[in-house]
Amino acid sequence: MLEVVTIDGPSGSGKSTVSKALAKRLNYSYLDTGAMYRAFALEVLTKGLENHKEKYINLLKDFYIEFSYNSEHTQRVICNGRDVTDHIRTPEVSMWASTISKEKEVREKMGYLQRKMGEKGKFVAEGRDMGTVVFKDAFVKFYLFASPEVRAMRRYKELLDKKIQVTYEEVLEDVKKRDEQDSNRELAPLKPAEDAILIDSSELTVDEVVDKMYSIVMEKKRLWKYI
Ligand code: DC
Numbered sequence: 001m002l003e004v005v006t007i008d009g010p011s012g013s014g015k016s017t018v019s020k021a022l023a024k025r026l027n028y029s030y031l032d033t034g035a036m037y038r039a040f041a042l043e044v045l046t047k048g049l050e051n052h053k054e055k056y057i058n059l060l061k062d063f064y065i066e067f068s069y070n071s072e073h074t075q076r077v078i079c080n081g082r083d084v085t086d087h088i089r090t091p092e093v094s095m096w097a098s099t100i101s102k103e104k105e106v107r108e109k110m111g112y113l114q115r116k117m118g119e120k121g122k123f124v125a126e127g128r129d130m131g132t133v134v135f136k137d138a139f140v141k142f143y144l145f146a147s148p149e150v151r152a153m154r155r156y157k158e159l160l161d162k163k164i165q166v167t168y169e170e171v172l173e174d175v176k177k178r179d180e181q182d183s184n185r186e187l188a189p190l191k192p193a194e195d196a197i198l199i200d201s202s203e204l205t206v207d208e209v210v211d212k213m214y215s216i217v218m219e220k221k222r223l224w225k226y227i
Pocket of ligand 1: 012038182
């Protein structure tokens, strides 16, 4: 078993905020796998290859991603040597990340990079298939979800904060469309692992979710010593 905590769930469930806070509290590293799909989607869009599957699959050969952290522990995403942090959260990149993530070659490459980054253990990995595919032997698995309306409102506020012009209705439509794409794809569809602990964040604050997860992880760690 790996000393890894996986947090899977749909977009806007609060995964990122919760995963970062939990990792900090546990003194673990944090692996944002959505950022990897987003960075690759940006690469495809920048090169104008969205309608050329064969060509963009070819880009995977040289695709490399690193995460760096500044003094405030803020994550920077470095893709093929370029800092793409401020460009990967737009609605266009979100939708493309969801689209390209259906492709087998893309998933294989990301899975490979994720396992390599996670070799040392002691980290929180967030995504869609962390508990079901990439880190099947993680010692604690969570599935965090919330209603589409609650998630859309959260995303809408985030985008407004970033001065990205959208309406709530557009965001809700995007959320539903991405849920549909992510849950119904053939490979690694979004679903809870059989042994995942389900948490509905609709009515909970970030601190409440993190407290809940933290006590579960500490309890598992305590029991684990005796296995
Ligand atoms: O978590 P996010 O919204 O940043 O993820 C962006 C997209 O990447 C998401 O719509 C589906 C894809 N993704 C995936 O297929 N598997 C993961 N482990 C993480 C993200």
